[in-house]
Amino acid sequence: MSLIKQLWLAIITVLLLAFGGSLLVAMTSSRAYLEQEIRIKNADNAYALALAMTQLPKDEVTLELLVSAQFDTGHYQEIKLTEFSGDVVIRRNASETAPLVPRWFSSLVAFDVPPGEAVVQDGWRQYGTVTLRSQHDYAYLSLWQGTLRLAGWFTAAGLISLFIAYAIVRRIRVPLRIVVRQANDISQRRFTISPLPRTRELREVSDAMNQLSASVRQMLERESEQIDRLRRQLLHDSVTGAMTRDAFLDRLSFQLAQEDGTSYGSMALVRVTDLASINERHGYPYTNLLLQDLSQRLQAIADAHGSAYVGRLNGSDFSLLLCGDVDQDWALERLDDNLRTLTAQHAPLLHLPAAFTHYEFGDQRADLLSNLDGALSLAESGDGHGIEICSDTSRESLYQSRVEWRGALLNAMDSGIMLGQYPVINNNREVLHFEAPVRLNLNHQWRQASAFLPWISRLRLQDTLDLKVLDEALKIIRRHQQPLGINLSHESATNPNLVLAMQQRLSNYVDAATRLWIEVPESIARTDIQAFRYLCRALRPFGCRVGIEHVGAAFRQLGDLQDLGLSYIKLDATLTRNVSQKPEQQTILRGMATLCHSLAILAIAEGVEDEQDIDILFELGLDGATGPAVTAESGM
Incomplete structure (x- = not known):
């Protein structure tokens, strides 16, 4: 009783x-x-x-x-x-x-x-x-x-008297429920902190659990910071803090192969001309400070965009990768302002020519870099201060105006969408769930996400598309009884009205909701953690699993995310590619997996291209893997 x-x-x-x-x-x-x-x-x-x-x-x-x-x-x-x-x-x-x-x-x-x-x-x-x-x-x-x-x-x-007793019991029950909820959270490895009740006995219990949660959170912060420090040492340049060449090129390859909202975007290449002369005249400290300043300015543009990366391809070449929909005028203006300001500070020795281009799903990395390098040579041959924009006449737009695009997209969504299926397996080679990128029938052909997501973003139709994807996923789950993972855009995940609409739909598919996996971009965990907290709490009662994809830098925030009921994270491809040949990377992944398991969070590797890496990843303690190698092994 x-x-x-x-x-x-x-x-x-x-x-x-x-x-x-x-x-x-x-x-x-x-x-x-x-x-x-x-x-x-x-x-x-x-x-x-x-x-x-x-x-x-x-x-x-x-x-x-x-x-x-x-x-x-x-x-x-x-x-x-x-x-x-x-x-x-x-x-x-x-x-x-x-x-x-x-x-x-x-x-x-x-x-x-x-x-x-x-x-x-x-x-x-x-x-x-x-x-x-x-x-x-x-x-x-x-x-x-x-x-x-x-x-x-x-x-x-x-x-x-009973009414007064009811009021008193209800007042007692509120802190009691908070204590019980906190105890349940701790039993599920979510170390939450609750307000202290006024009742002395409950206050003592709650205070003890708060101290436990605070100690665990501090431990998680220390461990995650140490792992992040190792990750940065391995994947980032020690002088500038930008990604190393190998890490950046792995990220670029992964972006070009992703069939989701990050499979398109823009890329800039910046060159520090006469770096050897600057170094010889002013010495290493001066040159290193200059390179750090350039890297920080590029990183500021990346942070302002959200999902973006900065890499150092060699001693003098830096690259900026902006994922997803990019306002080209904004990006060029920010880039030009920063480069001109930095050039003016170090005139007349410093010249910073740059090249800018757009990429899409399916582009070849070598061709993209070659085009950028050619455009950079043109910018360098001029006054050395301009930004050369690559023109690609091979790409043809499906529609010529915003009105045509809007009408075509709305008709396609009303006519029905299609979801692809790419397996995510565990160490027993059993399917955890299927990743389900969206496809639309445009111009009498099923198009992958990279063909229409830029226009979905520009026309602000993310909410409409995400609800269509949710409806279709729930129907497929009910029909085939198989778990599906869908992507939720940053805009949708931070929209309270859309979260309410998701709750209504999930309440109509209670049996299917427990097989639904919902992924949000890493940027939401770094920039909109309160909105992400609201999303997790709103969806938790339905039993669906919420996770974060492309986790890299956000791993250091795992201590802040552990109390949300996060089900899984998908580790960035820059950490998991060719892991069988990189012992240092294995150490980082083992630490990440151990830390995730201590919080009852599944750690899944994404972008796995080599079948040898699959076994290594599972030996390191990861719970799942996805990518071309997994798809090929599963025969799908």
Whole structure:
């Protein structure tokens, strides 16, 4: 039995004992009072009647008239006159009447009142004895009515007491529920911190669990920072902080192969000309500060965009990768302002020519870099300060205007979407879920996401598309009983209205919701953690799993995310590619997997291209893998 039920039983028992005892005492006191009054009435009336008889002649008619007059006006049960010899001279008894109170009540409180007796004199001798017994019906009625009134008042007082007790119990239950919820969270390895209740006992328990959660959070922060430090040492340039060439090119290859919202974007290439001359004239410290300044300016542009990366391809070449929809005018303006400002600070030695291009799903990395390098040579051959934009005439737009694109996209979504299926497997080669990128039928052909997602973003149709994807995924799950993973855009994940719409749809597919995996971009964990917290709490009751994709730099925030009920993370391809040949990378992945397991979070490797890497990743403790090698191994 729960503590609350025991408390209610104790309250009800105390109230019943208190009010029941009070009612019993009041009823007993009233009964004793009424008995005393009846006894006095019997005695007084018998004495008065005997005195009247003493003064009258002792003929039977006169005495009977007196007795009858007294009997008819006094509500008596019996009046009798008995001679001194014992013979009854006169007797009047009341006839049977309907009871005024329930029989069980009169039996329960039956009055025990002796009759009143008085001696009748005839001169100096005793004539006889008058015996008088009063009627009890009205006494029972009075006691019954008083008892009902008391019971009514006690019932009202009891209800008021129960209401007050309910308010008190409810006030106690709130902190108790918080403590229970926190205990459940800790049992599921979500180390939450709760406000301290006012109740001393609960306060002590909650304070102890808060201290445990705070200690675990501090431990997680230390471990995640240490792992992130190792990751940066391995994947980032020690001088500038930008990604190393290999890490950046791996990221670029992964972006070009991704069939989701990051499979398109823009890329810039910046060159520090005459770096050797600058280094020779001013020395290494000056040159390193210059390169750090350039890297930080590029990183500021990347941070402002959200999903972006900065890499150092060689000593003098830096690259900026902007993923997803990019406002080209904004990007070029920010880039040009920063480069011109930096050039002016180090004039006249420093020149920073740049090239800018757009990439899409399916582009070849070598061709993309070659085009950028050619455009950079053109910019370098000029005044050395401009940005050369690569022109690609090979790409043809499906539609020529915003109006045509909007109409085509809305018609395609209304006509029905299609979801691809790419497996994510565990160490037993069983499918954890299928990644399901969206495809639309545009211009009589099913198009991959990179063909239309830029226009979805520009026309602000992300919410509409994401709801269509959710509806289709739930239908497929119900039909085939297989888990599916869908992507949620940053804009949709931070839109409370769309989250409410998702809740309504999930409530209609309760059975399918438990097989749904929802992925959000890493940028939301870094820039909109409160919105992400709201999303996780809103979807948690439906049993669907929420995770983060492309996790790299955001891993250091795992301590801030551990209390959200996060189900899984997908580690960035720059950490998992060619891991069988990189022992340092294996150390980082093992630490990441261990830290995730301590929080009951699945660690999944994405972008796995080599089948040898699959076994290594599982040996390191990762829970799942996805990528071209997994798709090929699964025969899908």
